[in-house]
Amino acid sequence: MAQIIDMPKLSDTMTVGTLVKWLKQEGEPVKSGDMLAEVETDKATMELECFFDGTLLRQFAPAGSQVAIGSPLCAIGNPGEKVETPAAVPVPAPKPAAPLPVAAPTPPPAPRPVAPTPVAPALVPVSAPAPAAVSSARVRISPLARRLAAEKGVDYSRVTGSGPGGRIVRADIAAAAAKPAAPAAPAAAPAKSASPKGGADAWPWRSVFDPAPIQPESTAALSNMRTTIARRLVESKTTIPHFYLEIEVDAAPLGALRAQLNAGLGQDGVRLSVNDFILKASAAALRAVPGVNASWDAAGIKFHGAVHVSFAVAIEDGLITPVIRETDQKSVVQISTEAKDLGKRAKEKKLTPAEYTGGTFCVSNLGMMGIARFSAIINPPNAAILAVGATVRKPVVQDDQIVIGERMSLTLSCDHRVVDGALGARFLNALKDHLEHPALLLV
């Protein structure tokens, strides 16, 4: 008797999974512990483990399809064994408008008139929007939102929740009430963007236009992190003679290359950021101008043999600078992967001290937050820190013509005890060269 493998529940909030690709094909022998397929949940892509020995007899779901939890994925049994297509887990159908017939003699089962019986197994092409019915039929709504909906006459069944797990919360009802009554939409409203830049339904406390009164006066206790940041930065700004060099970089080639690479690498789940290139380019520039890869020390100027570029990550109540070791030895993709992991764990406060100490140079990037240019405070014992601004479209002179260019401003804060103006300038030019010829960073 063949074993039918169903779509497992792989996360707490998962209701359907996408079968990304099959790792075993029909007719292939499989054994317990083998990975059968990759399944993407609402949280992650995970491998589907096989718990049986035998042969993969049938695949019921093609790669790319969405399958509800409990619906069959494949069958495993003896070679040649015949497999019946199992019935799919019925997708909850909307209640028929007409009352169900209650005739005493049960008629032979007829196809249900309203909901078309899905061809088993129930598969939904990935391109189609997930049917609302797959998720819980019960509307998740906070008690307050339910009460407000009743007061304002809002039909909350038509409101999309923006709270955790799609819960309809006060703001959703307020937004719905503010909108003119929409014609009865045939389908549920499209899923709301997760972006915090919401419109009317954004959280009131997130709004910069919030007319709430000035905050009450109070004093916040200092966290250990805050204390450390304060001590180190005061020490830096008061003992290190800072000076600043600024250079503008043509960011168009980098943008084009990045777009191209991301289009190609996207299928592998890789997405390179501007910062990944800057980290790589900084490492390359430090190799070219090693005088910047140094530290002031009472005993003398210490020139570092290896390039360890750190980058600032904003976290809950401060910031931290995880380090990518041997940055110059790593590819942009490696750097990207490592930076993502470090950044994620930094936000979770799960970095080990070894992961945020020992950097020889630091990059601080506020470009993604729309800051055009800024100067940073040196992170001791580094001799310099690079402040990266946003890529800005602006008029530039090119071949005596004013054209639209893409420019990025880089500001280097230097410790004058270690780095003189000319040295810093050489470094920035090296950096500019690399960033304007980004393909070189890939070789």
Add this chain to the structure above:
Amino acid sequence: MPVLTYREAIRHALAEELERDSSVVVLGEEVGQFNGAYKVTEGLLAKFGPKRIVDTPISEAGFIGLGVGASMLGIRPVMELMFWSFYSVAFDQILNNAANVRYMSGGLINCPIVIRGPANGGTNVGATHSHTPENVLANHPGVKVVVPSTAADAKGLLKSAIRDNDPVFFLENTLLYGEKGEVPEGEHVVPLGLADVKRAGTDLTIVTYGRSVLHSLAAAEILQRDHGASVEVVDLRTIRPLDLDTVLASVAKTHRVLIVEEQKPFASVGSQLAYMIQREAFDELDAPIHRLATVDAPAIYSPPVEVEQLPNPSRVLKAALEALA
């Protein structure tokens, strides 16, 4: 307004009540000659003499029971437990005798005793000395439980406690003893059972008490500055009687609640609060009630880790952001 430490504020309350009422007696381990294990009673022996300031042996069941017996005859003993953690060796006296004698006598006997001392973790003294028994105490009808967070509250509430005709258990905090705050001059009495809004806000109510109030205020500051979230901090001050009305008024304003408590989570003060809030303000809630408690294990010794076991500003911040989500 004069600035006093929490420790001094308690001492002033004791001194003023000793002065006011000759039936008030301070008893406890090392409260007299030694000047108090945490210097709360410093100087009181010199001022009031050995009849009023009484050093006891290390004998919690004995001397607490003695205090309960004396209170039945009209003495107003203020008993110091060097740590509230030692309540367990005097449990029968505190929670069988003090808590029940009025009821079992059909209201014939009163027990106007105050038992006070520190009840907190965070000082790396391990599991045996880090208990926060306010939930256990408040579970007993007949008693009152006070957990002040500031110097002014400590003074005003202790004066009320000493004047109260029911047994009052007053839980202080060794980490607050040195905290300074303004304390009104002259007669300063804070009634038991009155919560205090320590910070006004509109987006989230943090209900808390004791040292967690300070952590919550620190987190509220960060939430305002970095997240634009306006957080109201309600300091319960007294656990029993409980000022639920102030909590409910705040919930009606913010519609979101985070309870912060230095308690083990199971059947804590926060558990009771959460029950009452959902029961009485269900239709005001825009999100589930969140609760941040001590990480559920005996108090760990390891100093840096104990900080993370207890509520602290960053844990409060994280919990608040979840409650705001």
Add this chain to the structure above:
Amino acid sequence: MTKKTNASADKKADASVTPTSTSASAPINQRLGKEERIELYRTMLRIRRFEERSLRAYQAKKIGGFLHLYIGQEAVAVGCCSLMGPNDHVITAYRDHGHAIAVGMGLNELMAELFGKATGCSKGKGGSMHYFAPDRNYWGGHGIVGGQIPLGTGLAYAVKYKGLKGAAMAFMGDGAVNQGAVHEAYNLASLWQLPVIFVIENNGYSMGTSQQRSSAGDLAKRAEGYNMSWGTCNGHDVYDVRAVMDRFLRQAREESKPAIIEIRTYRYRGHSVADPDNTYRAKAEIEEYRRTKDPIQVFQHQLLSEGVLTEADAAQIDQAARTEADAAADFAEASPFPTPDDIQKDVYWEADHPAERKSQGRLFFN
């Protein structure tokens, strides 16, 4: 074996053989007038008949929970409480009916409390183990073995603090002497020279375990370790109880000195009426005590021999006690139960005195 030894030893002390108390000549007893002597006898009988009546009520399911009877120990409570002055106080454990009657509480309110009625001395909120009469300096009535002893020490502390000449008698059974709180109280009493007398009513059994099997050494002699005086007396002889206790009470009142007194007594009933009585002692032992040492019989012989009492008087007093106990049961039966509304009364002083309440917030939860 122990039981046998006891029983044979007791035979020699048969009341009918030695009817007169060796303590009759003690000044505290010599001073007693005829009516006062009869009153001692009457009180013991009233206790006995009250206990017997309550046992019947218990068996008729009128009484819930535990019922610890004082039958056999009457001379202890009556002898001790008969010595109380205005600033003397009494506290005891859960075998508390005898002391309650001895300090003058009425049988009606006591029986009604057993029946769980609103007319009970604690309004039906305390039950058998929790009788209180602060107006008679009687502070209970406590359920936990030894837990009342620190409280009794505190009563003495309060007496001394107030500068009054009085003493507290803190009663306990022989099973309580091994509780830690008792020893803490011993230490405090001696350390601070408090006027408290720790009275050990040694009935031979701590629940169902004999003294020999539960306590090392002499019970009162432990006082020596705390630098306290101590004594023993014959709890079957109310005169002896009075004579010995008077000495130590004076010492407490006049010199503010504590003491431990062990009073040897015996209970005829189980630890509680619901407990089996035949696992740890022989019926013959009980019968032997009844026959030879019963405190009421002993004292009756004493008073008969003194010419204070006649057989007819004794019969009349007994009949009156029975009638009073029956009337108490009738009173209890006829009394109303407290109502569910009463459950949350008498919890907080403040809740019961709303006009004087200073605190705010909720005192009760649901």
